[in-house]
Amino acid sequence: MPAVDRRKQVLEAASKSFALFGYKATTMEQVAKIANVGKGTIYTFFTNKEELFDEILQSSIVEMRRISEREIREDRDFFDNLYRVLDALLEYRSEHELFIKLSQELRDIGTPMAHEGLAKVENSIIGYLQGIVEHAISIGEIKPLDAQVVSFVMLKLYVALTTDFNQLREPLDKEQIKEYMMLFLAEGLKAESPGAR
């Protein structure tokens, strides 16, 4: 084992740079400089910029899944678990600039890799949610529906409330977002008919 783990140095430097400047504006030269490493060294660990980016993205995805997973408790119901998972993802997102920066980059200059990366994250979240949804369906906790559609809608709803809505009015706070999420997904809007309960 070497005195300094250069691979790790590179990963950390790249991670910082992608989060700070986005995909396009981080140059391999700059990553090398931040990592205190020659440019060539990067290429002994990663075949190209794309793969370096992908590795960072993957580890973010793994981290998000890990964070989500530890919120799941078998003894709580689906909606309670969902509530916690979404909260954790919300938290993670607010702490990690990478995704915010990539969204911005996609909007402003349409970098294809930013688009691809965000799509990858989105798909992996949907895939993860899909598993949860399928399980909830199998034990009859929620209605038997297409799990992919449900997961997709759940994510879109989440993004609509946390992000898209901010262009219309001042942002909703965390508590409100949770309430609306649960309301739309679990109970629906219909007023309980008087005396029905």
Add this chain to the structure above:
Amino acid sequence: MPAVDRRKQVLEAASKSFALFGYKATTMEQVAKIANVGKGTIYTFFTNKEELFDEILQSSIVEMRRISEREIREDRDFFDNLYRVLDALLEYRSEHELFIKLSQELRDIGTPMAHEGLAKVENSIIGYLQGIVEHAISIGEIKPLDAQVVSFVMLKLYVALTTDFNQLREPLDKEQIKEYMMLFLAEGLKAESPGAR
């Protein structure tokens, strides 16, 4: 009244051109040519290209509202009415190229006027829905919530199912879209607890 209504000629020509080529790629010269009118004539009716575009957009918005309004029946419940309104909007959209073209233009080259125009349409739809929602709340038909948030989510859900979803899988058909809309908005996902009914 003149033998030919030049203002109408211009409007129709511009309407065709915007729908066919989008905002940026329709030139005033071309509108004039299609309308069989001198370029200067356009400016006797409209102060500039932007206003011409806006007039066409406004009449589309008015038309959409008219179409929506005739689907509303006081004797039907909120969700039934919502179902019909969304169906009518779906229908309208599939018949009118303008909005599809503008979305495409926004995505491909980011024309600011396309963005502004689509936002205007979106806001006017939300505003219209908001009225319906407020009414439903006032008569206790749905839960007392922020009507703007509810309207916003309703529209986002609709767009997610009709448009965004198509990038993930083959499009849902009309019937499925309606079912999911009603399910998420009205009833929620929660399985009816056995014997609750």
Add this chain to the structure above:
DNA sequence: GAATGACCGAAAATGGATTTTGGTCATTTA
């Protein structure tokens, strides 16, 4: 043999010449 940075070609940024286009207005037309 691991690390490096000078080097290479491809791709992107730059900027200035050229073309297009929104908008005007003197002239024409009915």
Add this chain to the structure above:
DNA sequence: TAAATGACCAAAATCCATTTTCGGTCATTC
């Protein structure tokens, strides 16, 4: 003489040749 027009203008968009930047390589160094 009021409405219609298209030549005309300035500004914006486009093109294109030149320069610069950047991802990736590899001979040299440590």
